[in-house]
Amino acid sequence: MYINLSNYMESVSNPNGRFKTLEGIYPVRDCYHEPVMTANRLTVNFEMTYKGEAYTLKCLLNDSLCIENLRNISDYTRLIDSPYLTSYTYYPQEMLVFDNFDNPLYVDVILQKEPEGRKLNDFLANCLERGDINSITEVMRKIGDLAYWFTENDFSHGRLTASNIIITSSCTPILINYEWAYTTRSFHDLISLAYMTIILYLSACESEFYKGFKRNSIPIIRELRKNLLLLARGLRETGPEPLKELVLAIQKSRFMPDKHMCDKIAAVAQCDIHKSEDFIALMQRIVGLHRFYPSETENTPEQSRYTHVGHMNDMLRRVEDGQYVKFVNAQGKTIIDGNFSDAEDFAEGRSVVKVDKYYGVIDTTGRYILSPCFEDVEWFPELNVIKALMDGHYGLYSREGEEITGQIYTKMLSPGDGLFAVRKECHFGFIRRDGSVAIDFIYDDAFSFQNGKARVTRNGSVYLIDTAGNIIEELRDSPSKTYQTHSKARTEIFTEFDRANAPATHP
C-alpha cells in the first residue's frame, strides 16, 4: 500500500460514495476550491461539515501511529463525560482511497468534533486587543481546574500546546488533537499548563510582554523555557509569591512533575494582577534580552529586512536583501558588504563570493584572498585548498591565495580520498592537494575516488584502481568506451608487464 496525502485529498474532494458510515460529510473548501487542510507528522487533517456541525477528519500518514491507542482514546472520550474533552471517534476501514497504483482500499479515519471557540493563542491576542483582562483571569482559573482534572483522570494529552486548546465563549478550555494521547495518568501535561498560566498571567499584567516575543501569537513554551532562569532570578526581588513558587516548581520538576503543581497553578490563577514598576521592568528585561540574544535557531530582529538569513559561521551570518548578499555579526551589524550577487557561508574562515559573473574568495574581514576574476571557484575547507577555473583551465590555490599548480588542467573533478582527478592535455591523472602527482597522467578517462576506489579507462578498458594507482579489478565494458574521442584499437593491453616496468605511481 502506498498512499500519500494527495490520495486522501482526492477522496475528501469527491466524498460521494467514499464513506461507509459518514454519509453526507463534505469538506470545507478554500478560494481555490480545494479542501482546507493541515498536516503534521502523524496525520493530515481536513476541515469538514457533517450534519451541520464542524469536524476535523484525520487521515493517518505515519505507520508508527499506535492504532490500538487511538481506539482506546476514542472509547475513553465516548465513555467519560468531561467538559475538557471533545468527541474523538475512530472509524476503522471507513474511507475509500485509491493509492498510487489505482488500487482501491478502505482506510481508517478519525472524526474529531470541533468545539466552538478560539484557539488559546487567538483568544489571548483578542483579549489583549480589547483590553479584556477579566476573560484572561477567568481562563487562568479554569486552567487551574483543568490541572486538577489531569490529576484525577486516566488521560494524558501528550502534546499540550496553545494550538491544542480551544477556549469557548464561557472561557472553558477544551483539549483537541489526541494523536499523542494515552489513557494513563501522568503529570507531564501539568508542566505545559504551568507555562501557559505564567504566560497568561504575565500578559495580563503587561500586554507588551505578549507582543514582545517575536511571533505574534502566544509564545511557544520553549521560548519561555529559555528565559525561565532569568525570570526566576528576577522574581527573587519582585513579583507575586505564587508566581515565584510556580516557576520554582517548574525548575525543580525537570522531567518528573509533581501532582501538587496543580495547587501552584491554581494559586497563580487566583492571584491579583501585579503591576509594580519593578515587575514590569523585569518583564521588559526578559523581552528585551530575548531580542538582544537571539538563539541560533531563531531569527534576528533584523530579519524582517532580509529575504534570507543564514546560520552563524565563523561569527558571521550570510544575509540576502533580494539583490545582494552580505555578512552581518550576531548583533545584526554589517561586517562585509561587497555587493556580492551571491556568496557561500563561511567555512574555516573563507567564503566563495560572486561579483557580477565572476567568483573570488574572501576572508572574514572581507579581504580578497582570490580576486573575483574566475569563472568558477570551489573552496574545500577539509583540504584547505581552492579550485579555480579561468579561461577554461583549472588550478589549485592555497587558503592564502597562493598558486599551487597554475591554471593548467582542462578538467578537475571533485576531490575524493584526498586526491583530485585532473586532465592535462589529453590524459587524466590524480594530484594531491599540494599539487604533486599521486597517479600519473596515463588514463583516457577517470572519475573521482570514493571509498578508496576510482574508475579509470585506458586503451578501451575500464578498471578500478586504488589510491596508489594499483588495479583492483577490470570492469565490464562501459558505454562511454564506444564514444571516446580517441578511437584506438585495443592493441595495448594493460598487463602485469606494464605494471612491473612502470614508475611507482603507475599501475
Added chain:
Amino acid sequence: MYSARITRHNPTAFIFLIDRSGSMEEKIKFGSHTTTKAEAVAIVTNMLVKELINRCRREEGIVDYFDIAAIGYSSGHATMLLGGKDSFAKPSILAMQHCSQRSFSRERVLPNGHVVVTTDELKYWIEPKAEGNTPMCSAMEQALHLVRKWCKQTTNKASYPPTIFNITDGEASDGDYQTLIRIADEIKQQHTDDGHTLLFNINLSSSVEDKPVIFPGSKDDLPCCRYAEMLYEMSSQMPEEYNETIRHISNCHCEPPYRGMSFNTPIADMIAMMNIGSISINKI
C-alpha cells in the same frame, strides 16, 4: 545514513530535470486517457510539487521543509522552471504563486462496480512543452551547480541529501555518453553528512510493446542497449533504506542493491518511481 529528520532548519531538496524536446509530443497512455508525454510528465510533476507543498501545511501556515527546483531542457538550452536563476523555490512561495489551474479527471471504479469520474484541481507550476532538441548535458550541469551550492550551505550540512529526478524519453543532443556519465558522477559526489545526492533517471517509453525495466539490480537486467547502460551508470545506487519499498515495484526479480533508474517506463511506473524517490517526505 539517509535517516536525517526533515525540519524547518534542516530542509531537504528536490530537483526535477524535465525533457521538453520535440519527441515529448508523442502520445502515451495515461490512466484511461491518451495524452502527450509532455502533458503526462507535467501532470505528474505538478502533482508531486503539490504533494510537497501540502506536506508543509501546518497550523501556523506553510513551513518550508523542502527546497524545490525544476529545470526544463529543450531547443539548445536548460531553463529554470521553478526557483530563481540559480536557486530553489520554497513551498511557501509556490503556494502563493499565480499560475494556471486545470481540472484533472480520473475514472474510478468503486467496489460496488460503479464507475465515477473524480475531478481534482491541479495548479500548473510547470507547463508542458515539446519542441526542439535535448540539451540534457546543460540541464545536468545546471543541476550540478544547484546541488553543489545547496550542499555547501552550512545550514544543509546535516540535512537529508538532495534527490534529483531526470525524466526523459531520448538521448542527449549536446554531449556524448561519456560527458553525461561524468556530470552525473559529479552530481552524485555532492553530499551532506547524511548521504550522497540521489540521482534517478527515468526514461519514458514510446510504445506499450516496449518492455520496461524498473530499479534494476545489475546491467544483466537491462536490454542490450548502450543508452540503457548509460542511464544505469548515471543513476545512483539506492540506499538500503529504500529496498523494501523498491522490491514491491521493481520488475527485475533481483536482489538489492538497486539502481535508481527505469527504462521504457510507462507513466504509472514513473509515478511509482517518483513516489519512492520522494519517500524522504515521510521524515518530516
